[in-house]
Amino acid sequence: MNLSDIAFRNLLRRKSKAAFILAGLVVGVATVVAVISFTRTMTHDINTKLEKFGANILIVPRTDNLTLSYGGISLGGISFDVQPLRQSELQKISTIKNAANVAAIGPMVLGMVTIEAKPAAMAGIDFSVSHILKPWWRIEGQVPGADGLLAGSEAARILGLTLGQEVTVNGRPMQVAGLLAPSGSQDDQLIFASLTTAQEVLNKSGQISIVEVAALCHNCPVDDMVVQIAEKLPSAKVMAIQQVVKGRMETLAHFQRFSIGLSIVVVLIGGIVVLVTLMGSVKERTEEIGVFRAVGFRRSHVMRIIFLEAGAISLLAGLLGYALGAGGIWAGLHLFDAEATPSLHPDPLLFIGAIVLAMVVGLVASAYPAAMAARLDPNQALKTL
Amino acid sequence: MRFIECENITRIYGSGESAVQAVEGMSFGIDPGEFVAVMGESGSGKSTLLSILGAMNTPTQGRYRVDDIDVYALGPEQRADFRSEYLGFVFQSFHLIPYLSVLENVMLPLAAKALPRSGKKALAMEALSRMGMEKKAKRLPHEISGGEMERTAIARAIVNQPPILLADEPTGNLDSRNAKVVMELFGQLHQGGTTIIMVTHSAGCAQCAQRVLRVSDGRLANGEHLRLAAHG
Incomplete structure (x- = not known):
């Protein structure tokens, strides 16, 4: 004992x-x-x-006017008249200190087009990263190729677009390759095409209106990344979409x-x-x-x-x-x-x-x-x- | 120099007007292997004297030496070691630990010692065997009789093989038959060379001792201090 x-x-x-x-x-x-x-x-x-949210950093041209919202989140100012971003500048994003935290970079060109004599907003995007930037997308049909279109649900309803329909966009013949299921976002109002096609149709070769960046968000230093990107792109306004999450x-x-x-x-x-x-x-x-x-x-x-x-x-x-x-x-x-x-x-x-x-x-x-x-x-x- | 020496031991409880002098100027000596009985009326100071001899009650005045060790000059932890090495206690009300078996109660003084478990058990079984209690080693205290409890308490007191055994009314709670058994066991321990100091009211038990110290009103009544002085 x-x-x-x-x-x-x-x-x-x-x-x-x-x-x-x-x-x-x-x-x-x-x-x-x-x-x-x-x-x-x-x-x-x-x-x-937050990770499912997709893009969590937005890059827009620096301007003082024309408020626009995107996806229910304030983007600050966008003006189509200001000096647009150049696509060639986007490579600089890959050189920031926290480049390893960048999951995807999604350049987007925006502009007005005429589809079968009706006005519509077109967005040219890189479809190869859309599954990261817009994981909520549900596409009926196919992801469009060079001469294809992807119509938002509201845009398709208003313009009377159907899957496989041949249409003329600013005089260029294109086909509706896919239809987006309603998402409740601004995407429902847009017609999407590949970035290069949209730049050609909009006559904005090499120009970018908005860049969406998806950062790997678990413990990622989004605020630091915003500062780093802003340093690389001094002519752009860089913002973090995290107000709701921060709240x-x-x-x-x-x-x-x-x-x-x-x-x-x-x-x-x-x-x-x-x-x-x-x-x-x-x-x-x-x-x-x-x-x-x-x-x-x-x-x-x-x-x-x-x-x-x-x-x-x-x-x-x-x-x-x-x-x-x-x-x-x-x-x-x-x-x-x-x-x-x-x-x-x-x-x-x-x-x-x-x-x-x-x-x-x-x-x-x-x-x-x-x-x-x-x-x-x-x-x-x-x-x- | 005698094995145990008490020199002018005084113990006062309290202070001022409420001070009570339980022991006053006691001096005596005890030789190794001696069997001494301490007798006196209730409240005469014999229990206080036993607690002082047990290194548990610091005297107000005087010196207590055992084997040339000034016991109360030791610190509390060293005094605990002294108790472990030199003393075995047999209490009137046994004070067995109720949740430990008879064997474990006997092993209690060895619990803090750096011995293998088997060694501790062997020592405890040997002590129980000397008391005739080896067959009840696994029982709990409430499962044995008063006489058996006393024998267990004695086994616990001797398991360390201490040179001094202090007993406080060891037969006080026993019938005459068990009292006789206990005194026979004390006699055997005495024969084995153990120094025994036993507080008792019983004249019969005191007869088993070689010498009787009579305590009255906190003083030794039979002039032991003179004998100590003669030895010195």
Whole structure:
């Protein structure tokens, strides 16, 4: 038998007290784990949605007038009369410091055309990167080739375009190769053609109206990239599309701060539960501790017994707290947000953190009771002597 | 120089007008292997004296030496080591740990020692065997009789093989048959060379000792201090 045997036997004997201490710590640890898991999951969810958003940086010619919105997001000013961007300049984007974070560059030329004597807005784009920049697109038919068109749902309805229809665009014969399903965006109003074709039709050879850039967004430095691109393209205005995301992230940050505050309070309460319960336990065990001291236990031996007991409970509390916190959040998110189905993966760092937190709280809270036990006068403890 | 020496030991509880002098100027010596009984009325100071001899109650005045060690000049941790090395305690109410088995209770003084588990167990079983308790080693304290509890307590006190055994009313909670058994065991330990200091009310038990120290109102009533002076 050694000191740990005494500690564990005592825990088994005083099950209700051990369970009470365990519950206090488990609630504290589970709360912290739940808060961290929730905020991480939601942050991951937002980042994923941001990535699905497609383009998150827009480059437009620098101008002071003519407000335009695109995709419900303010683009700042665009004027077709100002000096347009040159397609040849776009290569400079690949030379920025964070070029590795650039997933796709989508140049676009915009202009008015006449289709079968009706006016329409045409956008020339690089269809090879449209799946990255516009992942929400659903195309009926095919992605157009050199003489093909892709009609937005509203444009097709108003112009009476059907799949495979031959039309004349600014006098050039073209075919409707594909129709876009309604997306609720500005794209519904446009007629899309390949960039080169549109430049020819619009007589804007080598000119670009807007450049959409998709940056890999999980932890990507979008703001830094905006600055870097702006330095490379001084004649352009570079903007990050992240107002909505920023709003959500700020809300999440507020929640995170509140939750951390709440967690600290819960953990403190857990610590106080450990402290008070162990103090009561030490008082109950006065006689027993007196025997320990009488048979030759040092003060440090008595403290070690108390710390072993608190440490064992804390370790268990860390395991259970992590399981309860992470499991509770997983179940809660699936129960209340089934559509979002946020992903929740076991986090080894959070698991270790939960154990460490429980151990630290348990051992710190047990320090005073342990010192109290060690300071017990064996003569007073054994009143019969 | 005697094995145990108490020189002008005084213990006062409290201070000022409420001060109580439990032990006053006691001086005596005990030789190695001696069996000494301490007798006196309740409140005479014999239990205080035993706690001082047990290195658990610092005297207000005087010096207590064992084997030339000034016990109360030691720090608290060194005094714990002294108790572990030199003393075995037998308490009146046994003070067995209720959640430990008989064997584990006997192993208790060895728990903090750097011995292999098997070695500790062997020592404890040997002590239990000397007390005739080896068959009840796995029982919990509430599963054995009062006499068996006393024998377990004695086994715990001797498992370290300490040179001094301190006993506080060891037969106080026992019937006459068990009391006789306990005193026979004390006799065997005495024969084996253990120094025994036993506080008792029982004249019959005191007869088993070689010498009786009579305590009255905190003082030695039979002039032991003079004998110590003669030795010196």
